[in-house]
Amino acid sequence: MSTVISVKNLVKRYGKLSAVDGISFEVQKGEVFGLLGENGAGKTTTLEIIEGLRQLTKGTVKVLGHDVATEMSSVKSKIGVQLQSSAYYSYLTLKEILELFGSFYPKSLEAGKLLKSVNLEDKASSFVGALSGGQRQRFSIVASLVNDPQIVFLDEPTTGLDPLARRNLWELITQIKSQGKTIMLTTHYMEEAELLCDRVAIMDKGKIVALDKTHKLVERASKPFKISFISPKAEGIAPKLRKIGTLTELGGKSDHFELTLSTQANLHRALDLIRPLNPDSLTVSRASLEDVFIEKTGRNITEEG
Ligand code: ATP
Numbered sequence: 461m462s463t464v465i466s467v468k469n470l471v472k473r474y475g476k477l478s479a480v481d482g483i484s485f486e487v488q489k490g491e492v493f494g495l496l497g498e499n500g501a502g503k504t505t506t507l508e509i510i511e512g513l514r515q516l517t518k519g520t521v522k523v524l525g526h527d528v529a530t531e532m533s534s535v536k537s538k539i540g541v542q543l544q545s546s547a548y549y550s551y552l553t554l555k556e557i558l559e560l561f562g563s564f565y566p567k568s569l570e571a572g573k574l575l576k577s578v579n580l581e582d583k584a585s586s587f588v589g590a591l592s593g594g595q596r597q598r599f600s601i602v603a604s605l606v607n608d609p610q611i612v613f614l615d616e617p618t619t620g621l622d623p624l625a626r627r628n629l630w631e632l633i634t635q636i637k638s639q640g641k642t643i644m645l646t647t648h649y650m651e652e653a654e655l656l657c658d659r660v661a662i663m664d665k666g667k668i669v670a671l672d673k674t675h676k677l678v679e680r681a682s683k684p685f686k687i688s689f690i691s692p693k694a695e696g697i698a699p700k701l702r703k704i705g706t707l708t709e710l711g712g713k714s715d716h717f718e719l720t721l722s723t724q725a726n727l728h729r730a731l732d733l734i735r736p737l738n739p740d741s742l743t744v745s746r747a748s749l750e751d752v753f754i755e756k757t758g759r760n761i762t763e764e765g
Contacts (some may be wrong), residue, residue, distance in 0.1 A: 462489045464611055464642050465510060470474075470519035472505050472604060479505045481666035482519070489610075492633070492643045494674075495656035496650070496753065503646040504615055510644070511541050511613050524610065537565050540609035542600050545743040547586045554599060565607040578602045594625030600669040601632060612636060614645040615723060628649060630656060636722055650750040654678070660749070664757045674749060681747035682755060682757055683720035685727045690716050691739040717741075720751065 466512060467489035468550060472480040477713040480744040487493040495503040508514040510521055512532040518528065526534045548557055555571045562568030575581045579593075597617060604612055617633065618626040626649075631654055637643055647653050654674055655658050671675055678684075692715045694701075699725045701707045705721040719734075721727050727744070734742065 463487070463488045463663075464524055465644065466520070466522040467506070467510065468520045470506065470509065470521060472502070472509060472514070473517045478666050480516075483661075483663070483666070483668045484519075485661055485668065485671055487611075487642060487644055489642055490637070490640055491658040492637055492645065492656050494660040495644070495646045495663055495691055496648075496651045496653050496660050496724075497646075497663035498648065500759070502523060502666040505627065506663070507613055507615055507644065507646055511539065511697065512536070513541075518605045525700050528604070535732075537567075537607055538610045540604035540607060540612040542604040542612070543616045546644070550589055552585060553585045554580060554591075558589070560756060561603060561606045564621050567608065569608050569647060571606075574602045574605060577635075584638075592625075594621050594628060597621060597625070597629055598632060599710065599730070601629070609641065611642045613645065616646055616648065618636060618647070625656045626652070654749040662753060662756050669756045670752065677752050678747055678749055681752050683722045683751070685721040685723070685724070686747055687719045687727070687730055687734065688717070688741070688743045688745070689719075689734055689737075689739040690741040691734070691737045692712075693737045694734075695738075697733045697737065700733055701730060720747070 463486045464680060470480055470483050471478060476612060483506065495505050496505060503579050503622040506516060509516045510528065512528045512535065516529065520671060522528070523535045524538055527537065534557050549693050552560065558571035558574055564570065571585065572581065577707050578601070580599060585592065588599065601614065601617060614633070618629050621629065631653065633643060634645045657674050659671070660677065661668045675683060688752065689712070694715060698707060701719055705719045710716040710718055720732055721730060
């Protein structure tokens with residue numbers, strides 16, 4: 461494995477706000493590396509500094525061995541950056557946009573083949589405005605591949621998409637990885653990070669609060685076991701459950717409880733207490749990346765602010 465992105469003590473200040481507050485990490489060739497965090501955590505700022513789109517305040521960022529502050533021109537043809545769909549020319553067709561982008565580089569892939577790879581060949585003569593949300597996202601990803609880059613940057617590639625369109629994009633991202641490219645992405649979606657990313661860094665208020673292989677983070681959760689159950693009689697056993705784990709009434713659905721536990725022995729004890737209630741629903745699972753996120757940041761990612 462070789463290092464393709466190296467970030468050391470990176471700081472970005474906007475006035476008094478340290479949007480990125482002294483973070484360091486490396487990304488290895490061929491991996492999918494995810495930056496995870498709630499709104500405002502500093503993900504986009506970090507990504508755009510690495511892409512050479514924003515200037516850093518302090519620290520060093522190297523991409524493929526080149527310092528982005530001074531040698532960005534050596535990097536540009538080797539990276540692909542997904543743009544927000546609103547950034548595309550509205551008066552050019554998909555094929556024309558890809559050909560135009562391709563003309564900016566010494567080497568580029570053929571527009572027709574790129575569109576075919578994302579099942580948009582029959583939209584070659586359409587304008588971006590005529591595409592569905594999922595089609596636009598697929599187009600914005602394929603547009604970042606026009607120069608056959610070594611590293612692809614995707615900023616929240618699936619935000620706002622329906623579940624099926626998200627799955628299609630996950631497949632596309634997996635295909636890109638299988639071509640040997642390195643992918644760095646940001647996301648709010650825990651299951652997306654868990655499925656796609658070899659490693660993730662969890663960001664909170666400009667700092668990295670956890671960084672590891674995704675499955676290692678989940679394995680190291682302090683309460684790796686979880687029981688979910690629905691029972692109107694749970695209050696009777698709640699004090700006993702609270703002694704062995706963390707009990708949460710989930711709200712929303714009535715009488716829906718979640719218990720997280722740190723050991724197998726406590727898992728069995730809890731099941732022995734819950735089973736006699738004859739719960740309407742009972743599931744046992746391992747902790748997820750979302751549980752790790754809550755543990756590390758003290759917040760659920762869906763709670764803003
Ligand atoms: P989101 O998930 O909402 O995109 P993020 O993790 O990508 O969030 P950033 O966009 O990097 O977060 O923003 C980090 C912080 O820096 C936020 O508090 C934001 O308001 C602030 N910020 C970002 N860009 C600027 C700017 N150009 N000028 C001033 N403040 C900014």
